[in-house]
Amino acid sequence: MSTDPARSGELLLPSGDALICTQAFGSAQDPTVLLIGGAASSMDYWEDGFCARLAAAGRHVVRYDLRDTGRSTAYPAGAPAYTRKDLVADALAVLDGVGAHTAHLVGISMGADLAQRIALDHPGRVATLTLQSTTPGGTGGPDRPELPPMEPRLRAVFADQGPGPDWSDREAAIEAMVEGERAFAGSVFDAERSRALSARVYDRTADMAATQTNHWILEEDGSSDPDPAALTAPTLVLHGTEDPMFPLPHGRAMAAAVPGARLVPLPGVGHQYPPEPLWDLVLAEITAHTAR
Numbered sequence: 001m002s003t004d005p006a007r008s009g010e011l012l013l014p015s016g017d018a019l020i021c022t023q024a025f026g027s028a029q030d031p032t033v034l035l036i037g038g039a040a041s042s043m044d045y046w047e048d049g050f051c052a053r054l055a056a057a058g059r060h061v062v063r064y065d066l067r068d069t070g071r072s073t074a075y076p077a078g079a080p081a082y083t084r085k086d087l088v089a090d091a092l093a094v095l096d097g098v099g100a101h102t103a104h105l106v107g108i109s110m111g112a113d114l115a116q117r118i119a120l121d122h123p124g125r126v127a128t129l130t131l132q133s134t135t136p137g138g139t140g141g142p143d144r145p146e147l148p149p150m151e152p153r154l155r156a157v158f159a160d161q162g163p164g165p166d167w168s169d170r171e172a173a174i175e176a177m178v179e180g181e182r183a184f185a186g187s188v189f190d191a192e193r194s195r196a197l198s199a200r201v202y203d204r205t206a207d208m209a210a211t212q213t214n215h216w217i218l219e220e221d222g223s224s225d226p227d228p229a230a231l232t233a234p235t236l237v238l239h240g241t242e243d244p245m246f247p248l249p250h251g252r253a254m255a256a257a258v259p260g261a262r263l264v265p266l267p268g269v270g271h272q273y274p275p276e277p278l279w280d281l282v283l284a285e286i287t288a289h290t291a292r
Contacts, residue, residue, distance in 0.1 A: 010071065013064075015093035016086060021071035022064040022094050026055030031127070032100035033290055035063040036091060038109030038133070038273075039215035042070035044201045045273045053279065057287045062103075064094050068214045074207040080214035083221035088117050095125065104290040105233075106130040108273060109245075110215065116226035119233045129231065129258075130286055132238040133271050135250035136228045136257040147253060151244035154271075157183045167208035174198045186242030186270030188277055228257035235261040236289040238282065240269030 012019040023043065033054060035046045043063040051061045065072035067082055067090065075081050091114060095103055104127045107115030112134035119126040137144035149155075157180075165176040177198035182189060205211055235258045239251025248265065255263035264285050266278055274282040 011097065012071070013093055013097035015090045016082075018067050018073035018082070018086075018090065020064055020067070020073075020090050020094055020097075022062060022097060024098055025051045025061040025063075026059055028060050028099060030055075030058050030060040031290060032060040032062060032095070032098065032103040033286070034091065034095060034100075034103045034105050035061065036105060036107035036111035036114050037063075037066055037069070038111050040069065040211050041273075042066070042201050042205060042211070044070065044197060044204070047197070047273070047276075049276070050274065050279055050283070053283055054286065057283065059104075059287070059290060060098075060100070062094060062098055062100070064090075066090070066215070068207070068210045070201075070205055072206075074210045075214060077207065077209035077213045078217070080210075080218055083218055084114065084117070085221045085223060087114055088121070091115075091118055092122065092125065101125060102127050104128045104130070106132070106286060107134075108132040109134060109271065113226060116228065116231060117223070119231055120226055123232060126233045128290055128292055129233045129235040130238065130289060131235060131254065131258075132266075132274075133240065133243060133246060134237075134254055135246045136254045137250075144253075147250055148247045151247070154183060154244040164212075167212060170199075170202055173202055173208055177201065181272065184244065184271040185275075186240050186244075186268045186272070188268040188275045189270075189272070190275065193276070228254060229259065231258050231261075234289070234292050236285060237261050237263045238266055238274075238285065239263065240266045240271065242268055243271045245271040 010021050010023045042065045046063045055061045068074050105115040112131040137147050165172040167173050178194045181194045237255040255261045
């Protein structure tokens with residue numbers, strides 16, 4: 001792993017006790033769009049081509065590695081010394097570091113949760129929200145019986161208590177990452193593209209074991225779950241029609257819960273970052289939404 005982020009146009013920005021690796025596309029004079037990733041995924045999953053096309057549409061696009069991913073500060077696997085409150089603070093530190101007081105937030109899965117928390121606690125810093133692969137009420141249960149649970153194939157993945165790969169073994173780790181993506185994806189999935197991206201992720205990640213472990217075991221910090229009904233920023237909801245974690249009714253419920261929100265289904269997409277065949281649709285929607 002290179003320890004010189006400047007070689008790839010990346011910056012290390014301070015946030016509390018951490019350094020957060022950040023990269024920007026386009027002109028800082030354009031409206032800023034902050035891309036917030038999901039659990040256990042570095043900024044690489046917001047692919048270069050996706051970011052470049054959004055920047056070409058007149059947006060200052062900023063992506064970053066969450067703690068324990070990519071080149072940001074890593075903690076011992078199994079012992080993350082931070083909470084979601086720190087992850088919210090990290091996003092604000094990134095905006096401060098790139099000189100953006102207000103931004104359009106685009107968050108996926110856990111990143112959508114973080115985006116909502118920022119919008120609720122710091123509404124003056126959020127121009128719009130785009131929330132993908134999220135839910136207003138978990139994976140189904142007695143409090144929201146109308147929301148279906150995750151699909152059996154994904155439940156089996158979470159129930160597997162096997163030892164997992166040796167994350168220090170590059171080839172084994174890459175193969176495990178591809179299969180992990182496949183489990184969450186819909187029918188729009190390119191295994192070879194996933195393998196190339198996983199190799200890039202592996203090669204610039206400080207500690208793969210920490211990446212694959214720590215976000216899933218964050219301790220409660222006393223904060224309540226975001227209330228979608230309290231959101232005031234204009235909101236776009238993107239949701240895969242084949243999401244195995246939060247089936248499409250979760251996306252419909254999310255759009256119904258946020259005042260004035262609009263749902264755009266993503267055909268063939270699972271619980272995954274926008275795949276290249278859907279970029280035309282996703283980028284058109286984000287560009288139009290962030291023009292508000």
